[in-house]
Amino acid sequence: MSQTSRQNTIERVDFSHKSHYLTKAFKSPFYSRQEPLNHLKEWGRWADYLSPAAYTCSAMEYFACRNTCTVFDLTPMTKYHISGTDALPYLNRLVTRDVSKIKPGRVGYSVWCADDGQVVDDGTIFHISEGVYRLCSQERHLDWLMTNTIGFDVSLHEETHDVAALALQGPTSCATLKRMGLEDIENMKMFDIRHFPFEGTQLMVSRTGFTGDLGYELWIDPNHAEALWDRLFEAGQLHGIKPMGDEALQMLRVEAGFIQAGHDFMPAHATVRSGYTRSPFELGLGWLVDFKKPVFNGRKALLSEKENGHRYNLVKLDIDGNKPGCDSYVFTKNKKQIGTVTSAAWSPSAKASIALASVEAPHGEPGEELLVEIYYQKELKWSRVMAKARVVKDVFWNPPRKRMTPPDDY
Amino acid sequence: MRTYPTSECNAESTTNGEPVSMKKYDAIVIGAGHNGLTNAAYLAKAGLDVLMVEKNTYVGGATASRELHKNWIYSNASYVSSLLRPEVFRSLELAKYGLQIVPYAGGNVTMSEDGDYIGSYVDPDVSRRDMARISPRDANAKVRFDRDLMRQCRFIRQFLLRTAPDPTSFKPRDLMGMLQMGKALMDLGEDVIYDMMRLYTMSISEYLDEYFEHPLIKAAKAGSGIIGSAMGVMSPGTAYVLLHHAMGDVDGTMGAWGFARGGTGAIAVAMKDCFEDHGGTLETGSGVEQILVNNGKVTGVALENGNEYQADIVVSNMTLPRTFLECMDKKDLDPEFLRRVRNFKIRGSSGKVNMALDGLPKFTALEGNPELISGDLHVVDSIERLELAYDDWKNGTWSKDPYLDILIPTLTDPTMAPPGKHFMSVFVQYVPPKVNGKDWTDAQRDQFGQTVMNQIEKYAPGFKDLVLHAEIRTPRELENEIGLTEGNIFQGELTMDQLLFNRPIPGYAQYRGPAKGLYMCGSSNHPGGGIMAAPGANAAREILRDIRKPNTVPEGWLDD
Numbered sequence: 001m002s003q004t005s006r007q008n009t010i011e012r013v014d015f016s017h018k019s020h021y022l023t024k025a026f027k028s029p030f031y032s033r034q035e036p037l038n039h040l041k042e043w044g045r046w047a048d049y050l051s052p053a054a055y056t057c058s059a060m061e062y063f064a065c066r067n068t069c070t071v072f073d074l075t076p077m078t079k080y081h082i083s084g085t086d087a088l089p090y091l092n093r094l095v096t097r098d099v100s101k102i103k104p105g106r107v108g109y110s111v112w113c114a115d116d117g118q119v120v121d122d123g124t125i126f127h128i129s130e131g132v133y134r135l136c137s138q139e140r141h142l143d144w145l146m147t148n149t150i151g152f153d154v155s156l157h158e159e160t161h162d163v164a165a166l167a168l169q170g171p172t173s174c175a176t177l178k179r180m181g182l183e184d185i186e187n188m189k190m191f192d193i194r195h196f197p198f199e200g201t202q203l204m205v206s207r208t209g210f211t212g213d214l215g216y217e218l219w220i221d222p223n224h225a226e227a228l229w230d231r232l233f234e235a236g237q238l239h240g241i242k243p244m245g246d247e248a249l250q251m252l253r254v255e256a257g258f259i260q261a262g263h264d265f266m267p268a269h270a271t272v273r274s275g276y277t278r279s280p281f282e283l284g285l286g287w288l289v290d291f292k293k294p295v296f297n298g299r300k301a302l303l304s305e306k307e308n309g310h311r312y313n314l315v316k317l318d319i320d321g322n323k324p325g326c327d328s329y330v331f332t333k334n335k336k337q338i339g340t341v342t343s344a345a346w347s348p349s350a351k352a353s354i355a356l357a358s359v360e361a362p363h364g365e366p367g368e369e370l371l372v373e374i375y376y377q378k379e380l381k382w383s384r385v386m387a388k389a390r391v392v393k394d395v396f397w398n399p400p401r402k403r404m405t406p407p408d409d410y
Numbered sequence: 411m412r413t414y415p416t417s418e419c420n421a422e423s424t425t426n427g428e429p430v431s432m433k434k435y436d437a438i439v440i441g442a443g444h445n446g447l448t449n450a451a452y453l454a455k456a457g458l459d460v461l462m463v464e465k466n467t468y469v470g471g472a473t474a475s476r477e478l479h480k481n482w483i484y485s486n487a488s489y490v491s492s493l494l495r496p497e498v499f500r501s502l503e504l505a506k507y508g509l510q511i512v513p514y515a516g517g518n519v520t521m522s523e524d525g526d527y528i529g530s531y532v533d534p535d536v537s538r539r540d541m542a543r544i545s546p547r548d549a550n551a552k553v554r555f556d557r558d559l560m561r562q563c564r565f566i567r568q569f570l571l572r573t574a575p576d577p578t579s580f581k582p583r584d585l586m587g588m589l590q591m592g593k594a595l596m597d598l599g600e601d602v603i604y605d606m607m608r609l610y611t612m613s614i615s616e617y618l619d620e621y622f623e624h625p626l627i628k629a630a631k632a633g634s635g636i637i638g639s640a641m642g643v644m645s646p647g648t649a650y651v652l653l654h655h656a657m658g659d660v661d662g663t664m665g666a667w668g669f670a671r672g673g674t675g676a677i678a679v680a681m682k683d684c685f686e687d688h689g690g691t692l693e694t695g696s697g698v699e700q701i702l703v704n705n706g707k708v709t710g711v712a713l714e715n716g717n718e719y720q721a722d723i724v725v726s727n728m729t730l731p732r733t734f735l736e737c738m739d740k741k742d743l744d745p746e747f748l749r750r751v752r753n754f755k756i757r758g759s760s761g762k763v764n765m766a767l768d769g770l771p772k773f774t775a776l777e778g779n780p781e782l783i784s785g786d787l788h789v790v791d792s793i794e795r796l797e798l799a800y801d802d803w804k805n806g807t808w809s810k811d812p813y814l815d816i817l818i819p820t821l822t823d824p825t826m827a828p829p830g831k832h833f834m835s836v837f838v839q840y841v842p843p844k845v846n847g848k849d850w851t852d853a854q855r856d857q858f859g860q861t862v863m864n865q866i867e868k869y870a871p872g873f874k875d876l877v878l879h880a881e882i883r884t885p886r887e888l889e890n891e892i893g894l895t896e897g898n899i900f901q902g903e904l905t906m907d908q909l910l911f912n913r914p915i916p917g918y919a920q921y922r923g924p925a926k927g928l929y930m931c932g933s934s935n936h937p938g939g940g941i942m943a944a945p946g947a948n949a950a951r952e953i954l955r956d957i958r959k960p961n962t963v964p965e966g967w968l969d970d
Contacts, residue, residue: 057532057663061517067512067671068824154753172824238829242824322496322967348661351499378970397505410824 001397007190010222013048015159017325025050028075029164029225033233037243044246046076046163051246056110059348060249065211066349066397068240068410069170071232072249074217075225078140079163082133084154091125091133093146093296096280096289102127107129107208109281109287117301118268118277119259120144121236122285124208126193135224148297155182157168164225169215169252171401172239173301175409177205177216180235185408188216199227210249212256214401239410254354256333256343257395258315259283264314264356277360279305282312313364318394319389322346324344330357331371331386338363341372350396353387434462435689435691436881437723437953438711440737441893441932443471444726447681448946449931449953451502452672454688456954461719463699463711463730463771464891468675469682471727472892472899473941475675479766479879482833483826486676486764486881487892487899489817489835490666490786491562494677495571502684510679513660513668514822516785520630520962521775521869523791528630529782539807549617555631557730558933561602562609563657564935564969565594570657570944573952574910574919574936609649610906611644612848615793617649624642632796633813634789634841638899638939640698640757642800643793647905654904654938666785669819677941693717697893698714699728699927701733706926722927723953729895730754730902730914732932735922747924750915754934755882755908758885758897759803761841763862765830766878770818771870787816789869803840806847808858814837824863838862843885843896850886856898858884900939901932910936921949922956929953 013026028034028049033164033263037055044053051073055339064070082091089097095110101107102108104127123137135145142158147406149156168176177185182196186399188207196203201221209215219229234240253260261267263406265278279302280289288303319325329341363370368391375384438653439450442464454460460762468474472487493510499509517530519536530537530543531610542549575587585789595603614635618628634655635648642648660666670676696715701708701724710720724731734743734751763970776782790796790813799809820827827833838858845854859882867873885897894901902914911919913933934940951963 060513060532063512066510067822175829240824346661350505351496351661383970 008223012222016267016284028073028295029222030073030075030229033229033390034073034224040224046246047078047358049076051076052243054245054247055243058245058251061244061248062251062348064240064252066172066213067171068242069168069173069176069236070242070244070248071229071236071308072167072169073242074164074167075167075222077160077165078137080135080141080161081155081159082135082145082154083131084152085131086154087131087133087241090149090152090154091135092293094145095125095294096298098290098293098300099125104128104130105193107206109288113270113280113286113298114303115298115301116268117279117298117305118271118288119265119280119283119285120268122259123257126206128193128204134163137220138282139270141266141269149272153206162222164222164228166218166228166232167211167215168218168236168241169209169211169213171214171399171408172236172241173215174407176236176239176241178233179239180231182217185216189405192404199224203228210254210256211260212258212395212397212402213252213399214350214404214407240386248310250398251347252309252372253346254343254356255347255349255397256318257356259314259356264358278312278314279310281305281310282314282358282361284314310361312358313361314342314356314358315356315364315371315391316387316393316394317341317357317372317391318396319355319372319374320387321385322353322385323385324353324391325372325374325377325387327356328375329373330359330389331373332363333369335371338370347396354396355389364391366391413622415732415932419666427538430452432636432718432720433461434710436718436721436723437461438463438719438721439725439726439727439931440701441471442678442692442694443727443892443932444473444678444681444941444943445931445933445946445949446471446725446851447645447678447685448498448502449725449727449950450690451681451685451688451728451946452962453880453951454685454690455955456909456925458706458959460685460690461721462685462692463696463713463719464692464694465714466891467695469692469694470678470893472888473674473678474865474892475673475678478764480830481828482879483675483832484764484881485669485819485835487762487883487888488674488941489669489819491670491677492675492939494658495570495662495943496659497949498943501675501962502681503549503897504677504680504684507683507687508672509676510671511660511668512671512822513666513818514784514819516782516925518607518786519786520626520633520775520778520788520791522626525775526626527775527782528626529779530630530785531781541627545622545627547628548622548624549969550757551621555945558602558605558637559653559656562606562653565598565602565606566653567657568591568594569910569965570937570942571947573921573948574913576911576917576920577892578917596882602680609653611646612649613644613646614648614652615643615797616932617652618793618860621944629790629792630788632793633790636759636800636813637758637815637837638798639802639902639905640759640840640898641903641905643674643796645800648911651669651904654940658940658942664917667878669823670887671823671825673819673823674941692934698737701738703739703925703928705742706742706925708925714968721928723957724927725949725953726923726933727930727932729756729891729894729898729932730930732755732893743924747915747918752916754902755903755905756895756898756934758843758863758888758894759840760897760899761808761838761858761861761862762883762887762888763836763838764879764881765834765836766827766880767818767876768878769830769876770821770832770957771834771873771876773864776868782895783818784821785817787814787818789814789816797902800839803842806842806843808841809839810861812841812862814862814865816866834837836862836866841884841897842891850884855882855884855886896953901934902938912937921952922946
């Protein structure tokens with residue numbers, strides 16, 4: 001297929017005309033490849049895009065990611081391009097961590113706060129080349145990012161729809177990329193970025209992901225999206241490659257202990273009710289707050305919080321029994337209600353009922369025994385169980401291969 | 411390519427030619443199969459100083475995985491997992507020790523001689539339609555079949571991680587246990603109780619007649635009624651064996667089956683790592699010569715290599731006959747007990763052919779269906795053919811038209827063979843422990859292997875050309891290498907007379923042997939075979955109870 005005909009097949013997100021209302025959800029640049037593989041014909045929504053909830057069976061897709069490798073379309077993720085002479089000081093002002101430590105060719109995870117120290121969002125900062133950054137997040141922040149440019153010489157624009165992206169995750173992901181011909185891919189370390197020539201354009205690969213396993217994210221011009229998908233699946237055929245939808249991703253990210261805006265915390269700029277937002281400390285992200293930086297958004301409030309204590313702890317719970325504690329209240333052993341589960345799953349890998357929960361401080365120290373009130377239904381009859389739960393320190397899934405360089409072929 | 415850890419151990423020779431003797435342990439566990447490892451791990455976790463002895467240079471017993479062809483990891487005996495208790499998985503933290511159970515994408519398919527098949531899939535609607543394709547009525551009857559089977563599963567599952575109560579005992583816990591069992595029975599309701607009596611006594615063939623009419627559908631369901639049993643599909647008692655295969659689950663999907671990633675041996679390796687992490691000592695490479703008894707109490711074990719170890723607790727994971735008829739001085743046992751042990755039903759009925767394949771075989775009937783080929787593949791298409799296969803066994807030879815349970819784990823697991831190459835595991839029934847009353851010869855073993863390969867070739871032309879290496883295991887190999895008496899995969903047949911408080915034999919169903927300090931933890935004991943880890947776990951609980959140590963063994967989760 002020639003490049004021009006490819007361009008014609010891809011429907012781009014376009015809301016420059018009044019008629020955009022006729023399209024409630026746009027097709028991703030990978031749609032032509034996703035559609036025939038989506039046997040269930042169930043499409044979910046992710047912001048502007050159609051996003052498969054599952055292609056064939058979410059449980060099997062989950063296992064494919066822990067056993068072989070899976071492809072997840074992350075094109076809909078919000079992306080901003082940030083450059084200019086003041087890009088670094090600008091970002092250092094914006095986020096809580098020290099961005100100067102994210103060298104060119106590296107990625108860093110961070111949170112950013114409003115002046116009151118409450119988390120606006122979390123996301124990843126890609127230092128693509130000297131002074132050129134990409135900020136990825138769940139929510140859209142153009143107003144806040146523009147507001148923060150005052151006084152800085154930076155150039156900033158949203159590039160969500162201009163970059164197609166796939167997450168290739170799982171133990172055979174490196175073997176697949178090697179077979180695809182990405183030279184020296186095995187020597188990429190976690191959070192490294194590399195660029196590879198790809199059919200006349202450039203393919204950017206980062207060793208990042210949202211599954212807690214060995215994995216990579218691939219970034220490309222949308223006009224080459226279909227070619228990337230094809231090459232990837234061709235290379236992965238003997239390595240058990242499978243497409244994966246959002247349902248499986250939710251199980252994977254809870255096992256990996258990753259939080260998500262709108263699930264585990266409310267983005268500060270979209271929260272109506274006072275006291276419903278969280279600070280980085282309250283999300284277990286205190287390690288991302290670098291007070292050595294003299295100025296950054298929320299610093300004063302966070303410093304005061306550090307001295308005076310915070311209100312909540314986000315904890316990982318290992319819950320007895322086999323019922324996932326979705327939407328449950330959390331109690332102390334003495335039945336005092338202290339919080340709620342924010343995300344929960346049955347972990348097929350740990351063979352445990354696991355959850356992330358927000359509890360009132362000082363509760364939530366690792367080792368603390370709590371109770372989780374779980375409602376569940378069997379053949380239309382509801383039952384309730386007060387399940388014992390332990391606060392655990394480590395994430396539920398953290399295989400050595402995630403960090404290993406070079407990783408094994410499986 | 412990295413070699414995935416197999417069950418092979420660095421044979422720790424503690425001998426250097428000289429017999430080492432008389433270190434005293436708190437407990438000695440004999441046999442590093444998955445139940446022995448489970449038992450030893452729980453004892454070690456409770457703080458006991460535990461020695462595990464294993465005759466082979468590798469752990470796993472019937473759950474071993476070995477690299478018999480370069481870059482190919484085999485699942486040499488057990489090949490799929492469903493029954494492994496999640497409570498054990500979790501409490502021994504097997505995930506931390508690297509164990510992953512991955513369900514396979516295919517359900518199972520039974521191919522017919524005329525080129526058709528009946529397949530079951532992960533997607534229930536697709537399964538129903540494939541059944542309806544050949545019998546719309548049977549497809550609907552399956553709802554009733556599944557309901558009835560699930561009712562029975564729910565009843566039996568609650569007794570898996572529990573010691574069977576002794577109906578003749580007046581001890582409070584036995585009385586309570588019987589009361590619980592009675593209550594669970596009454597909770598089922600009248601119809602289900604009637605059905606239970608029928609299920610436990612009927613043949614699988616008769617039981618299926620209650621639901622289905624299409625011969626291919628009946629043949630597809632009948633297979634799991636005979637696996638591991640020296641009984642035919644028309645023999646009374648085979649309906650229960652179906653239940654035994656249906657009561658497992660993978661992550662709550664009851665009846666689902668999966669592979670241990672890295673081969674079945676990954677289960678044993680994870681358990682071994684857990685055991686050693688809790689301070690346990692493993693000695694491989696020498697079998698037990700004798701379990702030592704003095705004045706009705708065990709005192710330790712003497713190994714074949716001359717080493718002797720002392721302990722007040724000796725736990726045998728060997729089969730019932732192997733423990734008492736081969737590894738004990740008969741004078742230490744009473745004759746009535748020995749008679750029952752001799753009569754324990756542990757007849758060999760199956761064999762195994764494991765193969766390294768140069769590529770993926772093409773089964774004509776499947777027309778390239780990538781989902782079905784990932785699951786269990788069966789090739790015997792009628793109840794009558796299954797029964798004829800059993801006739802050969804009765805006549806003292808292996809089935810000439812054998813029932814096969816074929817799996818290609820490498821379609822799911824990327825770790826067992828190079829990309830594009832495959833490992834094929836073939837479970838074969840029926841295979842007698844002796845051929846016409848005489849020991850197997852190597853030539854007969856190879857003929858048996860050919861019978862199996864020819865059977866597959868009929869359904870997948872060109873298959874034989876793909877075979878790079880084959881491990882052919884008759885009951886002789888299963889007994890000699892693994893220690894399974896007569897090659898019976900369940901360490902004793904799963905018939906009503908040998909279940910619950912009658913397993914292995916009346917009066918000895920609570921894991922305690924006839925000498926003080928002697929325990930049994932293998933599948934010969936309640937609740938029986940399969941990679942369940944329940945006998946090993948239950949035995950550990952009893953031992954810890956006897957020596958008044960804190961219990962480290964979990965109770966079963968309830969199916970409510």
